[in-house]
Amino acid sequence: MDERDVRLLKAISDLGTGSPERLHEETDIPVSTIHYRLNNLRERGVIENDLYDLDLDELGLGVTVVLEVYTTYSGSYRGVAAELEEIEGVTQVFFTMGEYDFMVVARLPNSDAVERLITDFEAVEEVDRTNSTFVTSRTKDTPRPLQTYSLDTLLEELVDDGSE
Amino acid sequence: MDERDVRLLKAISDLGTGSPERLHEETDIPVSTIHYRLNNLRERGVIENDLYDLDLDELGLGVTVVLEVYTTYSGSYRGVAAELEEIEGVTQVFFTMGEYDFMVVARLPNSDAVERLITDFEAVEEVDRTNSTFVTSRTKDTPRPLQTYSLDTLLEELVDDGSE
DNA sequence: TGTGAAATTTAATGCAA
C-alpha cells in the first residue's frame, strides 16, 4: 500500500464513484495506471467486488471499537452528534433512548489509535463519560443489508402493496 | 418500490456488481429496463451513488437495533457467531472480550420486526440473554470508512514505509 | 512498474412503438 493506492481509494470513497475518468480528474493519476492499480488492489484482496467494498484488515483499518457515550446536552442532541461524527475513524453514530445516549463504532489502524480516539471523545464538551469495548473479531460486518435477507422476506417487507 | 426493484437491488447486493449485463442474467429483466429502473431508483434517492450504496430509510429498512448478547458456549465462539450471523436483518456481529460477548447491529423494516428479531436471538441455544437498544436516529452510518479520515492521516497510517 | 495509444467490449442514452 503506497501513497497512490491510498489516494485512489480515498478518492473512490469521497467521490462515490469508480469511474476511471473521474478518479483521474481527482488524483491526476493516468487512467491507464488507475486500471493497473485497481487490478492489483483487487488481486491483493483490498477491494472485494465491483462495488469497491473494502477489506478492512487488508486495508489497514482492521481495529474496531464500540463506544457507549453518556452526555449532557441542552436542547437537541444534533449538536453533540455532529461533533462525534467529525472524529476520525468514526463510521457510525447512533442516538438512542436507552441506557446511554450514543452508540458509536470506529474503525482504526491499530491499538495505539484507540487511546487517541478516547481522548477525542472526552474532549467534546457535552460528553460525560464513554464506555469503550474493543472488538476482538468482526465476525460479520457487511455494508449490504439486503444480503442478510432472503428474497421472499424482502418481497414481503419492501414491496408496497395496498396493505399499508 | 415494486417486486422488480427489490429483485434488482437484491441482485446487486448478492452479485456484488452493478453490471447491467450480469444483472440481466440474474433477474431476467431486460438490460434496457435495468437502466430505466436504476435511474428511477437513483432519482428517488434509494441508491445514493455510483457505488450503489443504499438509503435505508428510502429502501424501507430504516429501523436499526443494537443488541448486546450474553452467551454460554463451549470451545470456540465461532459456532455461536455463525448462528447469529444467519438471523435475517443482522448486518454486524462483533465478538468482544468486554461485558457482553457479542455486539450485534440489525436493520429492520419496522418496529414489529424487532419482536421477531429478539425471538430469533433467544432461540439460539447458547444465548443466555440479550439487551436490545432501539436506535432513535442513525446520525451517521457510512459504509466507507476512508471518508471519515483526512488524506493526511490516511497517508500517515496506511502507507507502509520502513517504519513498521 | 508505469504509461500511452489503439483495439475491443460494455455501458449509457435517445427514441420509437
Place this chain on the structure above:
DNA sequence: TTGCATTAAATTTCACA
C-alpha cells in the same frame, strides 16, 4: 416498458519507458 441504433465509457492489449 422494451428493443434497437447511436454514442460514450470502460477495459484490455501491447509496445515501450
